[in-house]
Amino acid sequence: MPFCAAFGCASVHKKGCGVSFFSFPKDSARRKRWTIYCRRDKFAPENHSRLCSKHFSTDQLERDPNVLERLGYVNARIKLKGDAIPDVPLRVQAAPLVLPPKTRGAFAKRNKPYLLHEALQEVELRNGNDATPVTIHHDGEAPPNSEPKTAVEVPEPEDPPVSSSQTCTTLTKKCQASITVPQRTRRIQVSMTDKNCITVSKGVQCSSLFDGVSLREAAGLVPLAEPKQEANQFILDEDTQSDVEEDEDQADSDYDPFEEEDEESDEEDQVYENGIPLRTAVHPEEERQFLVAESCLAKLLEKCGICGSPCMSSLNFTRGTMVGTRSQCTCGHVCEWESQQCLNGMPWSNIFVAGAIVFSGSNAAKCLRLFQHLKLQMMSTSTFSRIQSAYVIPSCIFTWDYHLETLLQEYQGQRLTLGGDARCDSPGYSAKYGSYTLMDLETGKILDFQLVQSNEVKSSVHMELEGLKRGIQQLVDAGLQIDNIITDRHGMVRKFMRTEHPDKRHYFDVWHVAKGISKKLEAASKKRDCADIRPWIKSSVNHCYWVAASCGEDGYLKEQKWSSLTEHVTNKHEHCEHGVLEEDRLWIKEGSRAHKLFRDVVDSNYLMRDIPKLSPLHQTYGLEVYHSVVNSFAPKNTHFFYPAMMARLCVAALHFNENGSRHQAMTRAGAAKWQICYPKDKREYIDILRINLVERRRQFPSYQTAGQDADRLLGYQPPSLTSKWEPYNKDQLVATRRSRFARQ
Template sequence: MSTRRGRCCVAGCNNPYNSLYLLPKSEPVKTKWINFVFEENVPSTLPKFVYVCSNHFTLDSFLNRAQYKAGFAKKLLLKDAAVPTVRDPAAHPEDSTSEQSQTRDVACQTDAKPLTKSAGTQLSMKTCHVRYRSSGVLRTDTFSDTDSLSPAAGLIFNTSTHIKWPSKRPRVELEEEDDEETLMDTSSVAAPEEQDYTFDPAETDTTLTETADMSAQASCSIHKTRKYIIYENCIMELFEVCPVCRRSCSVRSQSIGTFIRVEQLCKNCQYSRRWSSQPVLGSTPAGNLHISAAVYLCGASFCTFEKICSTMNLQLFKYDTFRRHSRLYVEPAIVHKWTHWQNETLDRLSERERVIVGGDMRADSPGHSAKFGSYTLMDLQTNSVVDIQLVQSNEVGGSCHMEKEGLERSLALLEARGVTLECIVTDRHPQIQKYLRERNINQFYDVGHIEKGITRKLENISKMKGCAKLRKWQRSIKNHIYWTASSSATGPERVAKWRSILNHVRNVHTHEDPHFPACLHPLKGSRDRNKWLVAGTQAFYKLEKVMTNTRILKDITKLSPHHQTSSLESFHSVILRFAPKNVVFPFLGLLCRLYLAALHYNENAGRAQATSSTGHPLFKVNFPKASKGQCTIKQVKTRPTFKYLDDLQDLIFEHVLVDPAPYMDAVLKIPTPPDLCAEYERPGEEEVISTLVSRFNHQLVGHQHICPDHLETHGEPSSPHRLESRHVPDGTGNPSASSRSARNL
């Protein structure tokens, strides 16, 4: 059935704006159409063209009525078995185009239960209300979800007014009021004067492309809806011409970040509509909030993302808006997610009898000038992060005390939750050794830390004169360290195995020296006698001094035989993706990023080894820089998953955004230490500016006199330095130096 130009053949129907349909080809349906059109006076010879307009069909007779009402289709399509039954309709599906003055509000396709169905906008009129005066009378077509589909029910008509453009720029009452708004001037596109005023937009042969899962997309959550990049000129093409009279229209747009709203007004027929690119959640455009959440949750840098958007001229909100979204919605969701996961983990650990954990600290900068130290406690049996404690240096009197404080907090948490430890594996930090010894907690040392220290010393010794031969033995000595740690021997027997390496490098297999036990492997003959070390030489003396060090021999007995802290080192490398060391974060921001790193690690730590298409396991050959050309083999793991990101987004958009109060209360309970600069007296701005001097001519900025030679600034004596006085707020109202660096993420 196609739509043609002509008139409806039903008696009494003179509406020229309706879609017309020819008689169907199916004979049974065609007979019903003829009986309806001509009633009892069916002529013997039918006219060449018999038309029936859409006015005489019920609402459920059309295939694309919802798309047509939403403005996405220009003609109504009939079902194959549709039969006209409405003789004198009170309303019909095309009332929205039959009037010469009308308003369309394009409804959001992602609204779960919209109060009204209307063509066009993703925002309600109340949310994006523009203050303007109006005059005249306008009719708006709306219908609710409970409207009957029968022709008797019809549509609900409301009265409204014609839009008169305001003299001042309208203001959108949204959250980003401090953002710079972009408002386009009212523009009109010239249209030909010889337009057909009786043109029916429903008769245009335009096919609406529909995806198979359109209904599924409309019913899913807002943050799960697919999104696209739309160019501005492509949007404006949709509003240049009035869909009713085909005349040019006045169009104005307003944007806030990634959100844009377009208003169209036809001065000829007073047709108007409003379209918005995003739904609004409360007072926040959904797209703006989704970008803030995605950047934060992925551990990306907002500064980098801002540069990307600026390069491609993609509209984006300001950094202050990103910080507000993070503080109000994203960070409370992260804290809640981590707390919920940690409580479940601690409940499982409290039911186990044998719990072995590993602990280590990561500082936010190298050396002894670290501001933050994060202590991680990991369950080595399941390879999962159990607890993370963030310590600021001014809480404990210096960065060298942060590791002990972090361990104390973690052990106190485990004790409060009823977790009984069998042992803990750590490095050889002296404060940790003393604290655990006083608490009567069984402690083992990580083999990797001892191996790394010994290897570094032997590397330096091999560079000395007469010790180059020792370089060839470094790999054997490294393997000997791990072999000693993995043996079941304890006490003096383990020490004896440790000292046997000295006989190995001399190729001695007898007990000729009671201080050094015999090498345990069988004798191997070699023609090259130069590769063995000789007792009394400089190389052997240096090696003996390192391997028989008093502290080394004492710590050998406490090497962990099974579980090591290498998993903690892997977790620290994951932290670098979420909180790099070259960026300074505020306390709460760094803590949330540590939680994100832990959630990511716990979800992907147990990935299986990847296999090829034939089922063979995959490996990867690496050449680490520290190995000096020696290759290592590693397993290729399956691709990581990011289910925790989906859970966090569901939590943000479905719970935190609805009622943020309980989630914010949990964040406020986190003790936040004051900034490092809080203990110093902040000078006045004019005083600091007065000390700002040039490095070249020693002139004070803003003054004309020369700085005397004896005048000293806060730098070295007689070497004036330029001081920086610019501060950027970090979202909490504290203009600190760290907040300037925190803007990078």
């Protein structure tokens, strides 16, 4: 009975199951791509290995089964194309982690030297009382007396991950295992966290996107086995953890041993007496990067690692951020060294730099110019664009899609109150993009955003309505129940909600209404003999908020309370609910020109029609905060193409969902904790994006295959705005060019 070989797929070949099974192709290139798609560690397909039809889209089939079924061919045989590859992304569900009981970190660290000492004593008793240092020599190793004073450690390459360390033609290897335990000063060995208080780590005061789940599982990928460490790395267990015992839910995963602590910190700086050992086997996305000066690199390579003789080192090649050197000593030993690891010829740092630029919302041109001024070896702009299109953008979209799928599962069965608002990429009526965002106002989470290009609709003013239509349809298709929706006073949105969704209560955001009133009163106060209106602008805005908050769902009462404002400003308070006014106010004279213009604004038919729909409880100020976050990732003064804009919106939404609902820190006494400097945000979503970026490079080793999958993942992409214009001929433009400074 054949099973599907794809990870996480439970398809089994049974009669009438409706799923077809295909054997792995004999062509080595296609067979390799099928194998990579399965996402199974050390998987080698055999003759009985199969993939089911769930992993192939209709583009990979010779005949569309749906078309055949409509033509009357029911249960027709499905046949793949000759070059078919599985192109339906695997959706690996992140299983909840079952963690073992947490041990006391401080006690374990204090006890570790004694455990090691007892283990060594036991070994010494077995081998004899006179314990002497033991040096292990491999075959072809130089004798101990020929070892140079300055030894260069050369790790052996591993696959995977692919290593690009030193490779020497006559290099010998020696295993020098160290049993010295790095000791740290321990000035605080007590718990400083009261578990009865709802506290948040000082450095990080926000919630994570995926609590209690590993980063690779949060990224929708299969967990990888930990890389094998060298012999001198066995002493690293828990060395980077804090000595101070913390609550598991409040552990600060962003702890950096080199970060300077604040003076008000409850913990002391941790000092490593023997330093922090460098790791020789680590996943690419977890590896630290360092800046190394050219002179220091030359000094490191000035002596041979085999015989200790002086070397002549030269720069062998550069590949973006990667450099390769070649050293030859007087004895003829040749050593080639590369600065970083590669995968199929592409340095990992090239991908990480391109990803970091997008993940941080930076401007690519400015960043590359910064590296140029720093004289830092860096890739070109064209290389950045290719990496961004093939790897970075699809990683952002995949991460957001997986996060959104997980988030929407949590809202199943709930009745939602949504806030919606649009953002254009530039002010005025000539915007190219419009993004419409829908937020759950109860939790402050972004549930959906839609990117609309101006040539997809009649004009740029229609982008807001189109984005709202797509967003509501997306959430309805996901099975969510929308009760209330709060937007601004957009005319097309008002009509759409009234005609297409009468079952949903549509409210107007008070801030948008009050902002419009304030602008109109400000304009009226600048007219002749109308300066008396200006002192009442702020009071009118406050009155608008009071009407919305005090009337609940009663629209008629909202109208009556709002219309009483025109009598209040003339010192008539028959229908007012406030007490006796003791202060002397600058009242507007009834019947004056100022009072007439004030009434024209307050009692306008357009405004009185919208007052009953003021939102009584929820407002959309959270969306305004989100728009400021989007501005930092996709500034309005910078143009982005459609895929790049989509990717930056995905990163902005991930950032906001992780940092938008932070709890205030509490003291041990249970009081709210305040400080002048606002806490830094948390960026675990960056780790998830980096993991997906690395996984995408492994899955698609060439630009061609990565670009094809990027087009599929991005889906529909509207044509560019210049596609409807006939391109100019460059030679004709050059021939017709005239300059006022040209010589006759």
